[in-house]
Amino acid sequence: MKVKKEMNGRLEKKESLLWNAMHRFNPEAEQLVAVKGEGSWFTDESGKRYMDGVSGLWCLNLGHGREEIAEAAAEQMKNLSYFPLTMSHQPAIKLAAKISELLGEEYRTFFANSGSEANETAFKIARQYHNQTGNPQKYKIISRYRAYHGSTLGALSATAQANRRVKYDPTVPGFLHVYPPYSYRSIFNGSAEESDLKAAQLLEEMINWEGEETIAAFIMEPFISGGGVIIPSMKYIQRVSEICKQHNILLIMDEVVSGYGRTGKMFGFQQAAGVQPDMVTMAKGLTSGYLPLGATAVKSEIYDVFQKDGKDSHFRHVSTYGGHPAACAVALKNIEIIENENIIERVNNLAQSKLAELHQLIDHKNVGEVRQTGFLLGIEMVEDKESKTPLADEKLAKIIGLCKEKGLIIGKNGDTVPGHNNVIIAAPPLTSTEEDLDFLIDTLQSAIRSL
Ligand code: PMP
Numbered sequence: 001m002k003v004k005k006e007m008n009g010r011l012e013k014k015e016s017l018l019w020n021a022m023h024r025f026n027p028e029a030e031q032l033v034a035v036k037g038e039g040s041w042f043t044d045e046s047g048k049r050y051m052d053g054v055s056g057l058w059c060l061n062l063g064h065g066r067e068e069i070a071e072a073a074a075e076q077m078k079n080l081s082y083f084p085l086t087m088s089h090q091p092a093i094k095l096a097a098k099i100s101e102l103l104g105e106e107y108r109t110f111f112a113n114s115g116s117e118a119n120e121t122a123f124k125i126a127r128q129y130h131n132q133t134g135n136p137q138k139y140k141i142i143s144r145y146r147a148y149h150g151s152t153l154g155a156l157s158a159t160a161q162a163n164r165r166v167k168y169d170p171t172v173p174g175f176l177h178v179y180p181p182y183s184y185r186s187i188f189n190g191s192a193e194e195s196d197l198k199a200a201q202l203l204e205e206m207i208n209w210e211g212e213e214t215i216a217a218f219i220m221e222p223f224i225s226g227g228g229v230i231i232p233s234m235k236y237i238q239r240v241s242e243i244c245k246q247h248n249i250l251l252i253m254d255e256v257v258s259g260y261g262r263t264g265k266m267f268g269f270q271q272a273a274g275v276q277p278d279m280v281t282m283a284k285g286l287t288s289g290y291l292p293l294g295a296t297a298v299k300s301e302i303y304d305v306f307q308k309d310g311k312d313s314h315f316r317h318v319s320t321y322g323g324h325p326a327a328c329a330v331a332l333k334n335i336e337i338i339e340n341e342n343i344i345e346r347v348n349n350l351a352q353s354k355l356a357e358l359h360q361l362i363d364h365k366n367v368g369e370v371r372q373t374g375f376l377l378g379i380e381m382v383e384d385k386e387s388k389t390p391l392a393d394e395k396l397a398k399i400i401g402l403c404k405e406k407g408l409i410i411g412k413n414g415d416t417v418p419g420h421n422n423v424i425i426a427a428p429p430l431t432s433t434e435e436d437l438d439f440l441i442d443t444l445q446s447a448i449r450s451l
Pocket of ligand 1: 113114116117149221225256257283
């Protein structure tokens with residue numbers, strides 16, 4: 001039978017029937033099959049070891065193999081394997097209290113399973129909040145160009161990267177996109193801070209033109225991660241926060257990547273003094289990727305609006321697995337380790353004493369800018385420093401391929417339009433040893449310098 005034959009042919013080539021895997025971009029490439037992880041390293045089927053320089057998908061904050069986390073999950077599964085949050089269970093109650101403590105003000109938390117769902121939840125809360133506070137026409141959500149906020153249709157609508165959307169349009173109505181604080185390629189003159197503040201001004205202009213009475217929320221990451229590791233001036237974050245307050249627009253801070261120590265604070269926005277978002281969404285580092293969990297933390301005064309007028313005001317949103325007891329138990333253990341092992345202090349120290357060595361690459365002709373906050377680093381690669389033309393895809397592939405050959409997994413991203421994915425990413429586990437970081441730095445430097 002033809003189908004069977006083809007299947008056999010493929011299977012002989014070692015291609016699996018799994019759809020997700022990235023090697024689909026290059027069918028000739030061998031599919032990497034991981035079998036074991038230890039700290040910042042994993043081993044593939046052939047026994048080759050790799051350092052994971054991007055923490056999986058920026059989520060493996062504590063690295064592989066923490067037995068306490070596995071035990072916390074096993075204990076919880078033995079005790080109460082599943083329970084819906086239409087009622088409640090202790091791990092979710094404890095975790096909600098912990099999240100509120102970490103955010104420094106009283107927040108209520110709604111649990112989901114992923115970052116996309118956490119953002120979807122935030123959009124629905126924002127729309128219903130305004131609906132129930134006498135502003136039913138406030139429904140639009142603003143995000144920034146280059147931002148990534150998830151893959152489901154609502155979160156994708158906030159994701160302003162053309163190439164991720166083009167085959168799925170039309171996306172959800174009511175999502176607008178505004179110019180990002182991207183000083184390296186800004187249309188504005190002046191210092192980085194000045195150009196970022198102009199980007200904030202554009203947000204305000206947009207609100208005025210659209211009519212503030214139509215805008216429900218503004219969603220932002222403190223540091224655009226998937227769109228090329230863009231690090232704005234903290235004044236930008238403070239300014240957009242003020243603008244949102246002035247116009248009764250809820251500020252949703254997407255901490256899916258930047259949360260749980262990645263940037264040298266528990267949450268990235270905490271780098272901007274005085275900023276306290278209305279909602280904070282999180283996933284990834286919340287469990288260090290050990291189990292899926294997403295969360296939308298909402299200021300208590302917003303939550304209160306859902307408690308008035310009896311049943312009609314409640315939030316009509318249910319998730320079968322959201323806040324799974326085992327995932328919450330894992331998150332609690334993950335946070336306990338981050339605190340007990342002073343992981344955040346460690347990130348701050350090693351970000352300066354080790355990872356910052358990668359800034360030396362700025363003397364290379366193809367390096368346009370090196371951007372870093374904590375253990376989140378992006379190297380913008382260009383053909384030459386004057387034109388800032390993004391480095392050709394083949395040259396980027398060569399750098400990433402060389403790293404892989406030497407046993408280092410490293411990523412690249414940008415605005416996802418072909419030819420513009422020219423930012424090399426390093427985001428190693430926060431527990432990486434000094435030797436691991438030396439390996440990452442040396443391997444990446446020599447791959448880039450081989451150009
Ligand atoms: N927000 C940001 C900033 C992200 O980077 C991601 C995932 N890369 C998401 C949301 C979506 O998270 P998930 O893949 O868990 O749905």
